[in-house]
Amino acid sequence: MGRCVLDISKYEKDKTHHVWAPLDKGAGSVFILLTISGITSSETISDLHSFDDNPNELKNISAKYVWTRTPQNLKDVGHLRVKVFRAQGLASADIGGKSDPFCVLEVGNDRLQTQTEYKTLSPSWNKIFTFNVKDIHSILEVTVFDEDRDHKVEFLGKISIPLLRIRNGEKKWHALKDKKLRLRAKGLNPEILLECTIYWNPVRAALRTFVPKEEKFMQVEQKFKRQVFIGNVNRLKACVMDLVEGGKFIKSCFEWEYPVRTSFAFIAFMVGTYCFEPYMIPIILLIVYLKNYIVLSIVGTMYHQKEEADFAVDDDELDDDEKDKEEKKSLKERLQAIQEVTATVQNAIGTIASLFESVNNTFNFSVPFLSWLLIIVLFVGTFVLYYIPIRYLVMLWGVNKFSRKLIRPHSVINNELLDFLSRVPDDETLWDCRELRMVAQLHDDKRRDNRRKKQS
Incomplete structure (x- = not known):
């Protein structure tokens, strides 16, 4: 019916443009939402089994963000590395009592995902992700979905981790939450095993704090809910x-x-x-x-x-x-x-x-x-x-x-x-990023409360 050509060099980067593009030969026009992003990203996905954890490479990455090298690249705030090992206790989304889970990681507008593990409630992805951090105040969002045959997905659990709360090299189980990030997700105490490491420059992060925050391009339409x-x-x-x-x-x-x-x-x-x-x-x-x-x-x-x-x-x-x-x-x-x-x-x-x-x-x-x-x-x-x-x-x-x-x-x-x-x-974001206590810890707290009641 027609075609059109757009010169993306004429459009401002990291901004969504509303474009009516005329088709050739007078065949009408098409409305396009055009966003040019990820032009300086260094996001990668690797397999943990074949990944070579070279200490010298980590030293070189860490040296890039020493405060003495601040003027070299002010936009490069930091480097995030996330190891996604496995999950367990997921809810069954298929008729056979199993799920086909895959994991999606998001930092701002950067989005990467693992492969799908079929017919299991305890998937082992064993992937390592790297993100170029442009804002230290961003939040790492890890979401687990179930893949269906018709290419639709079903939510299984999610966690939000502010980058400033990451403890380097800590391998930890995180309790998965529901869509509202308030309660535990459905399943048998679902949780995911992660290890995060971040290197960042405080001076660059401080300068970045006083410039406009990057707008997230993929946003859900807000509807009225009582x-x-x-x-x-x-x-x-x-x-x-x-x-x-x-x-x-x-x-x-x-x-x-x-x-x-x-x-x-x-x-x-x-x-x-x-x-x-x-x-x-x-x-x-x-x-x-x-x-x-x-x-x-x-x-x-x-x-x-x-x-x-x-x-x-x-x-x-x-x-x-x-x-x-x-x-x-x-x-x-x-x-x-x-x-x-x-x-x-x-x-x-x-x-x-x-x-x-x-x-x-x-x-x-x-x-x-x-x-x-x-x-x-x-x-x-x-x-x-x-x-x-x-x-x-x-x-x-x-x-x-x-x-x-x-x-x-x-x-x-x-x-x-x-x-x-x-x-x-705000308070909502703080509660979104709050870690849920593990089931064993909850039982210990209840036992302590019962002991205190008996003693009193």
């Missing part, structure tokens, strides 16, 4: 309640409900207002870090403690979308407009809640690298604001923002603060 909507509302409510409690505290200081507290607040306000200088703003934020660091040292964690039962969802609610398929098309058409609005509200509430949670997690050492990075920035900011008048800094900032497109036409207008916050995980 449970997601309720969950996002509860997340936003928790953040708003913190602000309300802070407002009540400030209000109580003005109303002299507690004379001692109000007296100290009055003295602090007067002294602070009289002595305030702009360089004190980073110092105030550093005090928040100090307070949370002391709490972290004493308590041992800053994570919100939640019970696994809180994430249990009724099976009937999970099947709402499938039940909707049985409704008439006319009803779907009438509800489509409502669904689009509610989905927008749902996602907006989730975005706001994520922003609040990311700001909170910035100061509680949820990601130590980011916390220490901001501590360094705050120290530098303190000295800069102390020695340079703020009006000159604002002028420099304005010159940079207005001249960026003139100097670098393809640069993206960004906000460094929001780019930094986009690397800070």
Whole structure:
């Protein structure tokens, strides 16, 4: 019916382009989503049985990311190597009580997969994967699927591992989770055996933190779901309640409900207002870090403690979308407009809640690298604001923002603060990456609880 030719050198890289390409001989046109990516990747797959683990090669890779070699290639943040050995306890997806599992590994937009092991619930893949790390704040996603004859796949389990949490050379069993990454996946305590090693340059990673985050090209369309909507509302409510409690505290200081507290607040306000200088703003934020660091040292964690039962969802609610398929098309058409609005509200509430949670997690050492990075920035900011008048800094900032497109036409207008916050995980991401305790460990905890009850 026709053909077309596109010159991909004219298109910007790592960006999805919406292209209407006319076909030759006037045969119409075709709509194309064009993305040019992976142009500098070094992703590979090897068989563990034939792989030569050369110590000299590891030394050379490690030497590439020494801080003294930082200026050589600023975009090359690190090198990740993942050994996928085997899995066990998977759920049976076939009629014969077996599955045909294969494993998919994703780091950002880089995606590799193992071969399929047929008719087994304990596959042994024995593969080694290497990834070129462009952002140290990326998450390694390992998903196990079942392959069917009609080339469709069925989900068997998944885990998410932030690259900053990887312990080099640690061979470890990871409990597979369900699609929502909250509970254990179906099967007989399914788990996967991995060994991860990562080498990275902290200076390059720090510089990369303050530029726009790479957008993931393969994204699932967000549809309205009642449970997601309720969950996002509860997340936003928790953040708003913190602000309300802070407002009540400030209000109580003005109303002299507690004379001692109000007296100290009055003295602090007067002294602070009289002595305030702009360089004190980073110092105030550093005090928040100090307070949370002391709490972290004493308590041992800053994570919100939640019970696994809180994430249990009724099976009937999970099947709402499938039940909707049985409704008439006319009803779907009438509800489509409502669904689009509610989905927008749902996602907006989730975005706001994520922003609040990311700001909170910035100061509680949820990601130590980011916390220490901001501590360094705050120290530098303190000295800069102390020695340079703020009006000159604002002028420099304005010159940079207005001249960026003139100097670098393809640069993206960004906000460094929001780019930094986009690397800070929200509470949902922290729970997605949380490791489930093994069954034996759960039994030991129950035995300890029973012993304590008997002793009491």
